[in-house]
Amino acid sequence: MxxxxxxxxxxxxxxxxxxxxxxxxxxxxxxxxxxxxxxxxxxxxxxxxxxxxxxxxxxxxxxxxxxxxxxxxxxxxxxxxxxxxxxxxxxxxxxxxxxxxxxxxxxxxxxxxxxxxxxxxxxxxxxxxxxxxxxxxxxxxxxxxxxxxxxxxxxxxxxxxxxxxxxxxxxxxxxxxxxxxxxxxxxxxxxxxxxxxxxxxxxxxxxxxxxxxxxxxxxxxxxxxxxxxxxxxxxxxxxxxxxxxxxxxxxxxxxxxxxxxxxxxxxLMPTPPTIDSVSLASGLSGVFSGFKKPALAAAELAGVHPWDLFAELGRRRVTAGQEDVIPDAARDLAAQGVPR
Amino acid sequence: MxxxxxxxxxxxxxxxxxxxxxxxxxxxxxxxxxxxxxxxxxxxxxxxxxxxxxxxxxxxxxxxxxxxxxxxxxxxxxxxxxxxxxxxxxxxxxxxxxxxxxxxxxxxxxxxxxxxxxxxxxxxxxxxxxxxxxxxxxxxxxxxxxxxxxxxxxxxxxxxxxxxxxxxxxxxxxxxxxxxxxxxxxxxxxxxxxxxxxxxxxxxxxxxxxxxxxxxxxxxxxxxxxxxxxxxxxxxxxxxxxxxxxxxxxxxxxxxxxxxxxxxxxxLMPTPPTIDSVSLASGLSGVFSGFKKPALAAAELAGVHPWDLFAELGRRRVTAGQEDVIPDAARDLAAQGVPR
Missing domain, CATH: 3.20.20.70 (Aldolase class I)
Known part of the structure; x- marks a missing residue:
């Protein structure tokens, strides 16, 4: 070359x-x-x-x-x-x-x-x-x-x-x-x-x-x-x-x-990384990818779709370290009647 | 949006x-x-x-x-x-x-x-x-x-x-x-x-x-x-x-x-696709990706590196259907003394 x-x-x-x-x-x-x-x-x-x-x-x-x-x-x-x-x-x-x-x-x-x-x-x-x-x-x-x-x-x-x-x-x-x-x-x-x-x-x-x-x-x-x-x-x-x-x-x-x-x-790796739906949702929403586990758990608990929760976290501009916002956001979405 | x-x-x-x-x-x-x-x-x-x-x-x-x-x-x-x-x-x-x-x-x-x-x-x-x-x-x-x-x-x-x-x-x-x-x-x-x-x-x-x-x-x-x-x-x-x-x-x-x-x-899938080295070599060389299996076999048999074989197939501009060129190219590389 x-x-x-x-x-x-x-x-x-x-x-x-x-x-x-x-x-x-x-x-x-x-x-x-x-x-x-x-x-x-x-x-x-x-x-x-x-x-x-x-x-x-x-x-x-x-x-x-x-x-x-x-x-x-x-x-x-x-x-x-x-x-x-x-x-x-x-x-x-x-x-x-x-x-x-x-x-x-x-x-x-x-x-x-x-x-x-x-x-x-x-x-x-x-x-x-x-x-x-x-x-x-x-x-x-x-x-x-x-x-x-x-x-x-x-x-x-x-x-x-x-x-x-x-x-x-x-x-x-x-x-x-x-x-x-x-x-x-x-x-x-x-x-x-x-x-x-x-x-x-x-x-x-x-x-x-x-x-x-x-x-x-x-x-x-x-x-x-x-x-x-x-x-x-x-x-x-x-x-x-x-x-x-x-x-x-x-x-x-x-x-x-x-x-x-x-x-x-x-x-080194069990499998090489791929783009799953949670990674896509967090990337699209601009949310720290380390939030995957707490967000999935909070979405499940509140009965909202993880996709919508990531979008909401993106709107709230949460930064790494603000994990405490996640359950709040999930509950708010559920209260607004956003369906799973 | x-x-x-x-x-x-x-x-x-x-x-x-x-x-x-x-x-x-x-x-x-x-x-x-x-x-x-x-x-x-x-x-x-x-x-x-x-x-x-x-x-x-x-x-x-x-x-x-x-x-x-x-x-x-x-x-x-x-x-x-x-x-x-x-x-x-x-x-x-x-x-x-x-x-x-x-x-x-x-x-x-x-x-x-x-x-x-x-x-x-x-x-x-x-x-x-x-x-x-x-x-x-x-x-x-x-x-x-x-x-x-x-x-x-x-x-x-x-x-x-x-x-x-x-x-x-x-x-x-x-x-x-x-x-x-x-x-x-x-x-x-x-x-x-x-x-x-x-x-x-x-x-x-x-x-x-x-x-x-x-x-x-x-x-x-x-x-x-x-x-x-x-x-x-x-x-x-x-x-x-x-x-x-x-x-x-x-x-x-x-x-x-x-x-x-x-x-x-x-x-549908055992695992989602990822980019392995053979896919990378074939993409870079512009070689049909269906050639993976015959190329790996021919490289092994001739004792050449698959990477070099894909580069050679790219230089020869082989198209889908020309699988017969693969062993020839591998043997030619081996004869030129290209090391594994």
Missing amino acids: TETGPVVIVHDPTLRDGQHAIRHQLDAEQIRAYAAAADAAGVPVVEVGHGNGLGASSYQVGHSKISDEEMLSTAREVLTRSKMAALMLPGWATSDDLRNAVRHGVDVVRVAAHCTEATVTERHLGVIRELGAEAQGVLLMSHMADPDQLAEQCALMVEYGAQGVCVFDSAGHYLPQDVGARIAAITAAVDVPVAFHGHNNLGMAVANSIAAVEAGARVIDACARGFGAGAGNTQLEVLVAVLERLGHGTGIDLRLLADAADLAERV | TETGPVVIVHDPTLRDGQHAIRHQLDAEQIRAYAAAADAAGVPVVEVGHGNGLGASSYQVGHSKISDEEMLSTAREVLTRSKMAALMLPGWATSDDLRNAVRHGVDVVRVAAHCTEATVTERHLGVIRELGAEAQGVLLMSHMADPDQLAEQCALMVEYGAQGVCVFDSAGHYLPQDVGARIAAITAAVDVPVAFHGHNNLGMAVANSIAAVEAGARVIDACARGFGAGAGNTQLEVLVAVLERLGHGTGIDLRLLADAADLAERV
Whole structure:
């Protein structure tokens, strides 16, 4: 293939986002096998950890099978060329977790906040820089902010020390034009690499990622077979094939990457993610896909259709962490006589 | 949702293309259950039959579980609002099969040919018109022809009596700009509705279908959960959600469609289709996805990597029916010393 477009750096959170699909139960052997295969294929960055990042293993969101330390040191042993990355959400992780992560060989740490709350990333971005690791800022549920707001929030994170910024389509709500407008606004506002992290709820993860690249994103997140929360992430090996077809170099050996994806399907996942009706409803409504279980339970209890409940949650603009709104919304729908 | 864009007619071949994924083993109960659910949701056209169409049940491509007559009459009993469609490939089906199909209540018959061989559709398009059914012409493996060629071939089919034309992305090879250019050329050349039938090998089936609509297509094929050959078709319920989001009416009740897709996943398929490495390789190379089994066998025997074999078959521009080229290509690769 002739490389005519800009080079794209692929960031691979298979061993972190995929954890959501299996209640954070990856063991050391699985992590070693996939990290080695991704490294062999030349994947530039491999992210490892609990689905919710450093320090998140807990009763509330689920205990990891093995500790953060064991996950990181296992991957570190086999990553010879790939950088190792970790995610952290202030509230779950502390500065101690960051120090611990860097001690175990993490090269890149991403600090994530809700799309309008970049200010909460300030302290930890600073700590990461002090520790000498690469610091990146992440905005979650980014469809809930408009392009200018996102650009402003990204600029704040860069001010705090972020050497890269990333917008997450946490609900899988975007269509390509939505992504293009946001990435264009962000790339105009900051002078660090801009990344996009897609989910496939509307079947658009690859198309959205290409729209991001066309609008100036230079880093794209993608997971083997799309292994990730809900409908899954952008499918890594498919993305790289399409990028190559469009003339964007990635430095990845696509044949070896296909082998790595085959291995991932075999050793990491019960089945690859697909788009079920609940994922579709949450993506369409712009609701956090982690709400699937409580929403199904509340819909059942109140006798309303899950589809209508997701639409109502979307209208209420609920954000991750607002699980308590779900039963209320279901009861209100039932009271309004919305039929199942 | 406000409907601002043109109305799109969704053509649903779940009960025909999905047969490829299960060796044509749908029984009457399955057909009845899904056809009734699709009808209830308001899907305008439901296509039923053997994966290769009327008269194709055979040792060579696999025997259907039940006869064409039983499939059609079963679906006919429960389709109250939806039109019933059938596919036919000259060579498999004869004029007798067409008469039989219309007698069993088929409203629409599609006659399919390789993308450069529209002339073979002439006789059967005429027979369908004589029988008083709606006649449509289909071009298979349409990525192997350029926009002008496709437009020419479509115009020929309209001359023969086609009241609609459809281009199939049989290999799942297209990216949105490829589809847009072709549909635009065809809509400029013919005055009948233009349809697009996508496969998801490059994760682009929904995005490609949207590109088709934007370029003037007024009919889009899509299957519940994408149930279809190889990596599957455009996912019906996802497509309708995205079309609604973009302001295109479909006349379909999305909530009932989601229920129909849930039923389809439960009663029709072992698992919904996903994009495996072989599907990706065949999509990228533009090779007919039905070549999966013989290609894997030939690669194994010759000791070459399936990925390289698909690339070689793509370079040789093999078309459906040229299975005999596969072992030759594998042996040639092995002789050139291409390593596994």
